Amino acid sequence: GAVVSQHPSRVICKSGTSVKIECRSLDFQATTMFWYRQFPKQSLMLMATSNEGSKATYEQGVEKDKFLINHASLTLSTLTVTSAHPEDSSFYICSARGAEYNEQFFGPGTRLTVL
Amino acid sequence: GQNIDQPTEMTATEGAIVQINCTYQTSGFNGLFWYQQHAGEAPTFLSYNVLDGLEEKGRFSSFLSRSKGYSYLLLKELQMKDSASYLCAVRMRGAGSYQLTFGKGTKLSVIP
Numbered sequence: 001g002a003v004v005s006q007h008p009s010r011v012i013c014k015s016g017t018s019v020k021i022e023c024r025s026l027d028f029q030a031t032t033m034f035w036y037r038q039f040p041k042q043s044l045m046l047m048a049t050s051n052e053g054s055k056a057t058y059e060q061g062v063e064k065d066k067f068l069i070n071h072a073s074l075t076l077s078t079l080t081v082t083s084a085h086p087e088d089s090s091f092y093i094c095s096a097r098g099a100e101y102n103e104q105f106f107g108p109g110t111r112l113t114v115l
Numbered sequence: 116g117q118n119i120d121q122p123t124e125m126t127a128t129e130g131a132i133v134q135i136n137c138t139y140q141t142s143g144f145n146g147l148f149w150y151q152q153h154a155g156e157a158p159t160f161l162s163y164n165v166l167d168g169l170e171e172k173g174r175f176s177s178f179l180s181r182s183k184g185y186s187y188l189l190l191k192e193l194q195m196k197d198s199a200s201y202l203c204a205v206r207m208r209g210a211g212s213y214q215l216t217f218g219k220g221t222k223l224s225v226i227p
Contacts, residue, residue: 107157
């Protein structure tokens, strides 16, 4: 199957700072990338969907000015959590789908802790 | 809107068979996926159904009935390593793309 990487795997930051998470498709071109958030013992919640070269579509309740998504190339998408707060602490997971695949491939996730 | 229901927890014995059910109500249905997720890790793909019927893949099988909005994941010859959360996810047409909506997951505990 296709491989998706995420970096960093863990990050701890101070409240008020910004954190950037990278998501890369390593062996395929990701026409669509998805960003999810998962709180402890809860399911994955879709935050936004992005197609390469266009603006991301955010789910209801997700602040687009706080969670900046860039999908500038077919292999890279970034999520920037701006002015992070402790309540933003969560497991952030990206997934990617190429035109030739039916399924989404998930990255390993990034655990964000905001102090 | 969409609504996906699956049991919160299940326990089964090593070597046995377990069936995890999933019911859904959604518009724009375009397939149902099952994922396995171990604690602290990302989900891994198990199966995909878009037509009615049973899909078998080794020890895992998945069934779909679109008219009933129902699916199940069947795990045979359970192993201890199968202890994980199993996520049912429905794909539907979203704004500009197909997207997955996940159920809350079923935490399966396999006991000796």
